[in-house]
Amino acid sequence: MPVAVITGGASGLGAATAARLRGEGLAVASLDLHQAQDVELAISVDVRDADEVEAAVDRVERELGPIDHLLTAAGVFELSPIGGTGPDVWRRMLAIHIDGTANACRSVYRRMKERGAGSIVTIGSELGLCGDAEAAHYAAAKGAIHGFTKSLAMEAVQHGVRVNCVAPGPADTPLLKPEMRAPEYIDSLVLKRIVRPDEVAATVAFLMLDDHNFVGQVLSPNAGAVV
Amino acid sequence: MRLEGIDDRVALVTGAGQGMGRAIAERLAAEGAKVAANDIDPVTAAATAEAVGGTPAPFDVSDPVAAGDAIDEIERSLGPVDILVANHAYMTMAPFLEEAPESWRRIIDVNLFGTGMLIERCAPGMAERGWGRIVVIASEWGVIGWPNATAYAASKGGLISLVKSVARALGAAGVGVNAIAPGVTDTPQLDVDALDAGVSHDEIVRRYGKDIPLGRVGRPEEIASVAAFLCSTQAEAFVGQVVQPNGGTTRTWGI
Numbered sequence: 243m244p245v246a247v248i249t250g251g252a253s254g255l256g257a258a259t260a261a262r263l264r265g266e267g268l269a270v271a272s273l274d275l276h277q278a279q280d281v282e283l284a285i286s287v288d289v290r291d292a293d294e295v296e297a298a299v300d301r302v303e304r305e306l307g308p309i310d311h312l313l314t315a316a317g318v319f320e321l322s323p324i325g326g327t328g329p330d331v332w333r334r335m336l337a338i339h340i341d342g343t344a345n346a347c348r349s350v351y352r353r354m355k356e357r358g359a360g361s362i363v364t365i366g367s368e369l370g371l372c373g374d375a376e377a378a379h380y381a382a383a384k385g386a387i388h389g390f391t392k393s394l395a396m397e398a399v400q401h402g403v404r405v406n407c408v409a410p411g412p413a414d415t416p417l418l419k420p421e422m423r424a425p426e427y428i429d430s431l432v433l434k435r436i437v438r439p440d441e442v443a444a445t446v447a448f449l450m451l452d453d454h455n456f457v458g459q460v461l462s463p464n465a466g467a468v469v
Numbered sequence: 470m471r472l473e474g475i476d477d478r479v480a481l482v483t484g485a486g487q488g489m490g491r492a493i494a495e496r497l498a499a500e501g502a503k504v505a506a507n508d509i510d511p512v513t514a515a516a517t518a519e520a521v522g523g524t525p526a527p528f529d530v531s532d533p534v535a536a537g538d539a540i541d542e543i544e545r546s547l548g549p550v551d552i553l554v555a556n557h558a559y560m561t562m563a564p565f566l567e568e569a570p571e572s573w574r575r576i577i578d579v580n581l582f583g584t585g586m587l588i589e590r591c592a593p594g595m596a597e598r599g600w601g602r603i604v605v606i607a608s609e610w611g612v613i614g615w616p617n618a619t620a621y622a623a624s625k626g627g628l629i630s631l632v633k634s635v636a637r638a639l640g641a642a643g644v645g646v647n648a649i650a651p652g653v654t655d656t657p658q659l660d661v662d663a664l665d666a667g668v669s670h671d672e673i674v675r676r677y678g679k680d681i682p683l684g685r686v687g688r689p690e691e692i693a694s695v696a697a698f699l700c701s702t703q704a705e706a707f708v709g710q711v712v713q714p715n716g717g718t719t720r721t722w723g724i
Contacts (some may be wrong), residue, residue, distance in 0.1 A: 392719075396717060399684075399716075400684075410706070432641065432708045433641055433705070433708060434641045440703060441703045441705065444473075444701070445703070447470055448470055448698050451470045452470045453691055454714050455688070455715065455716045456712075456713070457682055457683055457716055459714075459719070461710070461712060462710050463704070463706035463707050464708070465640075465706050466636070466708035466709065469709040469710075
């Protein structure tokens with residue numbers, strides 16, 4: 243049974259992808275602060291801590307076998323204006339997304355590289371493409387994930403490891419702010435609705451499981467937030 | 470991977486006689502679609518239709534009257550067109566200053582005008598029924614440009630803007646419109662590149678392949694799967710996107 247690791251697998255996009263991949267016959271391990279339900283292995287991890295991530299990845303391979311796929315979905319979201327954010331909030335936002343993504347990729351990619359096979363999908367954001375008011379720190383963190391993904395993709399492709407990014411629009415998850423459920427905001431999206439988590443999960447599953455030659459791409463199921 | 474929502478849909482695939490179009494027809498048929506296989510060449514259109522259990526629909530996409538008549542016939546025999554994959558293309562290669570005006574006009578006519586007219590014919594019905602998918606095969610060269618392919622790149626760049634505009638107009642009506650900008654893919658169209666470079670098909674495949682991070686040019690099936698995915702139910706959140714299955718060529722390769 244192929245094995246997938248999902249950071250942030252306990253809720254939102256991570257949980258939706260876990261359900262989709264299990265439906266496709268994969269064994270799923272979740273690395274999350276919270277215990278994920280309905281996965282083969284749930285490990286409590288703070289993705290900011292490289293040692294914790296490494297230990298968890300080691301445990302996944304011992305208990306479930308070699309990791310074939312990685313999704314980095316652990317993240318947080320908050321609105322905060324420039325000038326009112328402060329260094330602690332900034333640093334936390336960057337650490338969870340950038341360190342979290344890099345830590346998981348480091349531990350898993352090293353193992354995939356040795357085996358010469360694997361696929362990695364990172365979760366970016368439409369805010370990382372175009373930014374928005376009161377989202378500077380989040381946009382900076384997600385933009386960094388886009389750049390990181392494209393660079394890792396160039397390194398990894400020579401070793402048989404495929405790396406791409408999915409940059410969703412506002413999705414129906416616990417992270418979404420009430421402002422983004424308001425009718426005025428919804429009306430600004432081409433589809434006049436927010437993105438469903440299963441749409442993001444299907445995109446991730448396609449990148450992991452189907453036959454394609456995407457390398458270092460950012461795919462954007464975003465309901466028309468950024469066309 | 471299993472793709473939801475394609476089963477039983479009527480799909481018109483243009484340029485389906487060979488290469489990517491044939492692979493797209495095959496994949497959509499494998500997902501359960503009823504395929505109308507278009508090509509300007511009736512022989513290859515018929516061959517693809519037979520291979521996928523579909524209906525041949527030979528016509529020149531740059532002739533809106535012929536296209537309209539053919540789509541009327543498809544709708545009578547298979548039902549309304551739910552999925553349009555505009556894959557057809559015409560290409561010649563020459564330095565910009567030497568490109569004949571007739572070639573320019575033919576490239577724009579087939580690639581851009583032809584696709585615009587097909588969308589104009591098929592999209593209203595999709596919007597009325599509340600479900601539709603339009604996938605336009607653009608090109609990496611429509612994104613980054615290419616020497617000796619100015620008209621082709623212009624036509625493909627135009628398609629990208631067309632797709633974004635139509636997607637904005639039709640998204641809320643349940644019609645998903647997106648573009649695929651493949652990198653170099655191993656199809657008979659590479660014979661044009663081979664002719665321009667004065668080498669064989671196999672040599673042009675090798676030359677292009679060594680400059681691609683993945684180490685090889687794309688396979689038609691790899692583009693077909695992306696096209697099929699964009700037609701699936703879960704791809705509705707893709708609105709006017711230009712996805713680029715190209716083996717990693719987005720930036721210059723080779724540090």
